[in-house]
Amino acid sequence: MLLKDSCVLEITITHFSGFKWRSYLKLARVANKEHPLHLSLGGRLDEVVVAYETYGHLSEGGDNVILLNHALTGDSHPSAHTQHDEKGWWEPLVGPGRPLDTEKFFIICANVLGGCQGTTGPASPNPDTGLPYGMNFPEITLLDTVHVQKRLLDVLGVHHVKLIIGGSMGGMQSLEWSVAYPDFMDGVMVIAAPGYASSQSIAYNKVGRQAIILDPEWREGNYYGGIGPEKGLAIARAVGMITYQSEMSMEGKFGRKRRNGCFEIENYLDYQGNSLARRFDANSYLYLLRALDYYNLLKSCNSYEDALSKIRAKVMVVGVSSDILYPPYQQEELVEAMCDSGVDAQYALLESPHGHDGFLIDFHLLRPMIRNFMNHLIK
Ligand SMILES: CC(=O)SCCNC(=O)CCNC(=O)[C@H](O)C(C)(C)COP(=O)(O)OP(=O)(O)OC[C@H]1O[C@@H](n2cnc3c(N)ncnc32)[C@H](O)[C@@H]1OP(=O)(O)O
Numbered sequence: 554m555l556l557k558d559s560c561v562l563e564i565t566i567t568h569f570s571g572f573k574w575r576s577y578l579k580l581a582r583v584a585n586k587e588h589p590l591h592l593s594l595g596g597r598l599d600e601v602v603v604a605y606e607t608y609g610h611l612s613e614g615g616d617n618v619i620l621l622n623h624a625l626t627g628d629s630h631p632s633a634h635t636q637h638d639e640k641g642w643w644e645p646l647v648g649p650g651r652p653l654d655t656e657k658f659f660i661i662c663a664n665v666l667g668g669c670q671g672t673t674g675p676a677s678p679n680p681d682t683g684l685p686y687g688m689n690f691p692e693i694t695l696l697d698t699v700h701v702q703k704r705l706l707d708v709l710g711v712h713h714v715k716l717i718i719g720g721s722m723g724g725m726q727s728l729e730w731s732v733a734y735p736d737f738m739d740g741v742m743v744i745a746a747p748g749y750a751s752s753q754s755i756a757y758n759k760v761g762r763q764a765i766i767l768d769p770e771w772r773e774g775n776y777y778g779g780i781g782p783e784k785g786l787a788i789a790r791a792v793g794m795i796t797y798q799s800e801m802s803m804e805g806k807f808g809r810k811r812r813n814g815c816f817e818i819e820n821y822l823d824y825q826g827n828s829l830a831r832r833f834d835a836n837s838y839l840y841l842l843r844a845l846d847y848y849n850l851l852k853s854c855n856s857y858e859d860a861l862s863k864i865r866a867k868v869m870v871v872g873v874s875s876d877i878l879y880p881p882y883q884q885e886e887l888v889e890a891m892c893d894s895g896v897d898a899q900y901a902l903l904e905s906p907h908g909h910d911g912f913l914i915d916f917h918l919l920r921p922m923i924r925n926f927m928n929h930l931i932k
């Protein structure tokens with residue numbers, strides 16, 4: 554659905570003080586009272602603004618679009634726009650002459666629904682009250698984020714994309730895309746993401762959420778303008794960081810080294826936890842972890858096979874050899890099920906010691922994988 558009154562807004566209102574305005578950030582309203590967003594779990598949003606960035610130029614035929622999806626705590630900034638701009642989370646992969654080549658392709662990256670970097674989320678004002686939603690924000694799924702992205706592409710006049718790509722939560726969104734809008738893309742590349750959230754991954758998320766909601770500063774989610782549950786969020790991130798690494802990478806980096814009376818791994822987890830507490834909204838973290846828990850391609854269909862058989866795109870699934878969060882057998886299982894459903898799907902293993910976050914570190918290994926898949930799409 555194309556909203557006739559969609560427009561780029563001058564500012565987005567958010568009550569999250571860690572929101573970082575970047576000069577290349579663009580905003581689009583993709584839902585309003587006349588065209589609300591009906592959510593998969595029954596809720597509704599009467600106002601949705603999406604924060605996004607674009608790289609390169611849309612070709613005349615509109616056949617050069619790549620949609621790039623970020624992971625849990627990422628944002629719409631995968632790469633610097635100029636040499637003076639801040640580096641992004643996929644800097645070595647996105648840019649002129651890089652595998653996601655901004656001289657050839659029009660690359661779009663949007664902050665997710667429920668996020669805290671410009672797109673509508675729990676820190677946004679509830680249009681009914683003018684106050685931040687907090688925990689009155691409706692429950693969301695990654696499929697809802699996909700519908701929001703689709704509305705954004707409609708607004709941008711994009712009718713087809715060459716590739717949808719992402720790692721971790723970004724990979725899950727890419728898969729949701731391939732099932733929800735099967736004819737909209739030529740290819741989908743999914744890195745370090747499973748076909749559904751495992752019980753173990755839900756367990757880690759449970760601990761993270763508990764750390765936040767048991768922080769007295771969480772105040773049932775009504776902390777905007779105050780301190781907020783910084784300690785709880787830092788603990789939640791520490792748990793997450795353990796799952797994003799591997800025994801080998803931690804042993805290599807920290808071993809049993811000590812400093813200031815603590816093991817270095819403890820210092821590291823404190824540092825990473827506190828860093829996230831400064832740059833991320835705790836309520837967004839709660840909602841996005843829950844969306845990860847709900848992720849299950851079964852949901853939109855009668856069976857996993859039914860869902861996968863809808864896919865028309867060519868698919869490349871990459872597992873990270875040392876990933877303890879979404880171990881490679883989960884990607885192998887997914888590709889096997891896809892092939893059984895008649896999908897043109899391939900599997901590749903990224904041999905990395907860095908664990909789940911290998912997709913944010915081992916760029917030299919990802920580079921040829923992306924290039925090869927792009928060539929496969931162009932054939
Ligand atoms: C799409 C997206 O997913 S976007 C979100 C991705 N970004 C994040 O997750 C942000 C958190 N950062 C990270 O997890 C990592 O930096 C990665 C995955 C991006 C890269 O991994 P690596 O290159 O192996 O970095 P590493 O895990 O060693 O972390 C480096 C940071 O920890 C700090 N650090 C390292 N050792 C210690 C220690 N013993 N004590 C305290 N701090 C430490 C470093 O100073 C550095 O800080 P900086 O990021 O402020 O410069």
Ligand SMILES: N[C@@H](CCO)C(=O)O
Pocket residue numbers: 624625626627721722797910
């Ligand atoms: N470390 C990344 C990946 C998590 O899946 C992030 O924070 O988004």
